[in-house]
Amino acid sequence: MKSLRTLKFRGVTLTRSGFAGVKLSYMESSICIDVPQPDGCTAALYTHNHPRHAPQTPPQVPVYSPFAGRRVAPGERLELVAGVKLLTVHAYSLGYGGAEAHPKGVGVGFLLEFPTRLRVYHAGDTDLVDEVLELRGLVDVAFLPVSGRGVMNPEEAAEAVRTLRPAIAVPVHEETISQARTFKRLAQPYTQVVLMEA
Numbered sequence: 001m002k003s004l005r006t007l008k009f010r011g012v013t014l015t016r017s018g019f020a021g022v023k024l025s026y027m028e029s030s031i032c033i034d035v036p037q038p039d040g041c042t043a044a045l046y047t048h049n050h051p052r053h054a055p056q057t058p059p060q061v062p063v064y065s066p067f068a069g070r071r072v073a074p075g076e077r078l079e080l081v082a083g084v085k086l087l088t089v090h091a092y093s094l095g096y097g098g099a100e101a102h103p104k105g106v107g108v109g110f111l112l113e114f115p116t117r118l119r120v121y122h123a124g125d126t127d128l129v130d131e132v133l134e135l136r137g138l139v140d141v142a143f144l145p146v147s148g149r150g151v152m153n154p155e156e157a158a159e160a161v162r163t164l165r166p167a168i169a170v171p172v173h174e175e176t177i178s179q180a181r182t183f184k185r186l187a188q189p190y191t192q193v194v195l196m197e198a
Contacts, residue, residue, distance in 0.1 A: 003195040009141060009168065010118035016196035019052040020173040022122060022143055026114055029082040033110060033122045033143075042081050044069075047091055047124030048107030066108050074108055074131070087111040090131035091124030093150045101150025102126065111138065121166070125173065128156040133163045142166040142191075145173035146183045154179050158186035161193075168192050 007014045013025040021035035032041035034053040038061055046054040046065035054065065063069025064078070064086070072078070072088040080086050089111055092104040102125045109124035109132075121139040126132060127150075144160055145151035151173055152160065161169050169191045171180040184193040 003197045005197045007168070007170075007194055007196065010114070011116040012114050012118050012120070014120070014141065014170075014196075016170070016172070016198055018198055020047075020125075020143075020145065021053070022170075022172070024112065024114075024120060026084065026116075027082045029084070031080060031084060031112065034124075045086075045110055045122075047109060047122065048102065050125070053125070066106065072108060080112075083115040085113040087113075089121075089135065090129065091126035092129060093125070094127045094129065096127075111135065121164075123152075123160075125151045128152050128160055132160055136163050136165070139164045139166040141168045141170070143170050143172050144183075146171040146179045147173050147175045148179070149175065154183035155186060157183050158190075161187040162190045166191050168194055170194050170196050 015023040017023050017035045022033050024031045029042040031043050032038040033045045036055045038044040038059050043062045049067045064072050074090045076088045078086045089109045091107045091109040093102040107124050110122045112120045120141045122143045144157040146154045146157045171183045174180045187193050
């Protein structure tokens with residue numbers, strides 16, 4: 001099964017970068033989400049402060065996160081660069097079978113709307129919580145975690161797709177390729193699943 005590294009949709013180039021990161025390039029700007037080394041990015045957004053998602057020292061670009069730079073919280077709306085609008089949303093785990101990996105109020109997810117009317121959702125590290133499903137009808141491209149370790153597993157991420165109905169869904173935060181493939185098999189009836197190289 002081949003994977004893409006870059007995808008272009010409604011004037012925005014989407015590039016996967018690392019474990020759960022994505023670079024969104026529009027016009028002369030690039031917005032990076034959960035890219036620990038945001039070289040070439042105009043702005044860096046971080047969903048939470050874990051090494052595979054965020055740098056240990058702040059990068060030399062504007063940062064938006066719940067823990068550093070311009071601190072953001074769920075429900076907050078901002079305008080970033082090039083007319084791109086940001087809505088910060090909840091992201092947390094429910095603690096099935098043990099301690100919560102991501103308690104409510106610590107991390108966030110992001111919904112970005114580009115001037116081309118493309119809406120990109122990066123869920124952050126979250127389980128399938130009500131706040132995810134409340135985004136139904138608002139998402140064109142969804143980056144969803146699928147590892148099942150403090151985040152949605154492939155089955156739960158597919159259920160999110162069945163409700164959200166994005167045009168494109170991309171699995172991230174996978175520990176094995178089989179998790180991404182399981183997600184694709186389950187979610188493909190409801191969207192176009194694109195596997196992207198990290």
